Amino acid sequence: MNVSSVVERKDKAEPTLPRTDARIEASAPRAAEAISRSLMQSGEEFRVAIAQIRCEPGCIKLNTDKIISKIDEARSKGAKLVVFPELAIPGYCSMDLFFNADFIRENIQALQRVREASHGISVVVGFVDTDHNGARAGARPILYNSAAIISDGKIVAIQDKSCLPNYDIFFEDRYFAPPRARRVTEVAGLKLGVEICEDLWREGYPEDVTADLVSKGADVVVNLSASPFHLGKLATRKELISDTSRSQQVPIIYANLIGCYDGYEGDVIFDGRSMFMTKGGRLGGIARSFDEELLIVDLLQAKEIELPEVREVEELHDALVLGIRDFMARVERLGVLKRGQVVLGLSGGIDSAVVAALAAEALSPDRVLAISMPSQYSSNETRSDAEKIAENLGIRLKTVPIEETFKRWVTELKSDPDIEALPEDVSEENLQARIRANDLMFYANKLGGVVLNTGNKTELALNNCTMYGDTVGTFSVLGDVDKDRVYDLARFINERAGREAIPLSTIERAPSAELKPNQIDAHVMGADPQVMAPLVREIIEQRLSLRQAIERFG
Known part of the structure; x- marks a missing residue:
């Protein structure tokens, strides 16, 4: 049974996903690094689609239908890779639905629908992964805020979020466990370093996730985000991504959520404005604010653009x-x-x-x-x-x-x-x-x-x-x-x-x-x-x- 298959647990109660283990990583060709380097230096076209979408909390079928639709659209536009926001399948603000076993099971099953829709394209999508083996008898399974890396109908890796925020409107420690192993994954000739939202915001955390991914050989860093809006957030976010890509000399693909959702402390607005930053810290593409968009960027030939000026009152x-x-x-x-x-x-x-x-x-x-x-x-x-x-x-x-x-x-x-x-x-x-x-x-x-x-x-x-x-x-x-x-x-x-x-x-x-x-x-x-x-x-x-x-x- 290969890594893309659904593994049946002995009690057959809930499907789980196998993880990329050391054997799989070791079996990758030694030429992978050379292939990636060659691709990055070839100057050929490499289209990436950043799917900036609404992901409704608790509406797994609605979200999954939209994800599959955007995969089809990205494929039709010649994209080799499409990236979705954090927890796109279950919806970021699902709160205590994350404790519902049926909800988590449905989210795992929905990921299989996404996998089946990924033929001829690579996909990075957010979902909740589980670990029943690590849970105490009778206790809830351990949950992870995860990203699935899928390529041509196969789930090739799963990466967990490292930095779990627990301040302001965030309560991720309530639901999610610290990550398992962090690895770089090769898809479509690229070595992807996948991180999730807060992993990019280094302040207050003991490790620099982006730097670690680059040290492991990532050609490109993909960040799946659910980063909420406040006045001035765009400039702060753009500066952070630009500084990080420049200091680490790595392009960053940043996919952010949009929409207004019910949270613990009132409704939370997510402004989108997903972006692509070149390894020199130059803005190579940015999606609209407060609206859905499938942003297409050329990973290898993106031209620098100016950040649109927007007044605070607007x-x-x-x-x-x-x-x-x-x-x-x-x-x-x-x-x-x-x-x-x-x-x-x-x-x-x-x-x-x-x-x-x-x-x-x-x-x-x-x-x-x-x-x-x-x-x-x-x-x-x-x-x-x-x-x-x-x-x-x-x-x-x-x-x-x-x-x-x-x-x-x-x-x-x-x-x-x-x-x-x-x-x-x-x-x-x-x-x-x-x-x-x-x-x-x-x-x-x-x-x-x-x-x-x-x-x-x-x-x-x-x-x-x-x-x-x-x-x-x-x-x-x-x-x-x-x-x-x-x-x-x-x-x-x-x-x-x-x-x-x-x-x-x-x-x-x-x-x-x-x-x-x-x-x-x-x-x-x-x-x-x-x-x-x-x-x-x-x-x-x-x-x-x-x-x-x-x-x-x-």
Whole structure:
């Protein structure tokens, strides 16, 4: 039985894959190194396809169908090698599904489908490998975050991830074991050194995986990644890959995931931007951001290209649009929505205006229902702006006044002797927010949609919101966007539209929750939220101490 076959365990409970062992490695021709060197120096064409795709957590068949489709496309375009992202078969964010034996078995079986589809081409694809022999009796099998190296219908090697991150949004130590032997594998005349995501990010780890692969004779390093997005990540990532390829004098093929997926700490966005870096550290190709693409590069003849310039606000805008679009696609796959629409409260303020604009772009205007819920404290200006925003964006607007409902609730509640003599305070303000939340949820449930939350990160961090009120929503679009950047987004949306999609009056007016007469958010919070946003950002993201914050911001 050769290395590409499925090995039956004695209990026949689960297929496992044989690993490349020393005998197989020793049987490779001694001329392999010379063949690889000759190929790299020949100047002939060697096309590589980098498959930047969505890999939905838990959707093994969906992912595998897409992988096979991309293999076929890569083959039709003359590629000799196609590379997929980390854990492409099961989906990177599958979380505790990794503990489900049936899920792992299905992932192993899916790999066999990929193997069968690989005739005439080489494939590197991420999956979860298992080791039953190393597990204690009755315990879960040992799991590995692995890459299968497949060539012309045969699985020739499996390489495990070495550096397992366990910080921020990552919990890989929870699921995966440290790697087994690390080797270089020859396919299609090349000696491939395969690593997985964090293996490239050397800081904080005891070994340099890329350097080790090069020392073992790798002609090319292939990195399968699920590297999440944050502002500035592209420059950091490109610099790392460029520096590594230049210092190690090795080309790097980098395949990154794209999409928005549910994680332990909220939804996580992956921006793609897969790339090929020449051994001199020059960029030889880069895929689009926030979109699927089969990037074709010539390993031997790639010409240097410039990294496209992208403004920070444009990155942020495109990431949020992707987040809304992918979230809704995920919900719709569950079959729980009647119409697949979103509902949001449109006050005429800047936060809800930006969310409405992003949703209209992500989904289409006809799938966005905005509800204006004015009270006796709502100004004519915000009421008018809500109407203008809906008209400018082409979305539906319903006006559902809450004044009478609010008065009735207050009257009934204040009939309690323990309450009737107490003065008005934040209780009445919060009640208005909760009435609005009930209205939004009612419309969403009745019409078959989900509520988009419109709160921003600065105000959430400072508790300038109402629990069970304006915190309502299935998806928090601006939950990781600071208030100053909300204004940047509004201006960018207008700039891209070439018109005032969001009225200038909405952008320039001092923000107010309008829960009592003449209310201004800056007075409630003690400072303008735009001014406070950079301070809050530094405290949360850079862990500034009080002393450091005072020194930096005065």
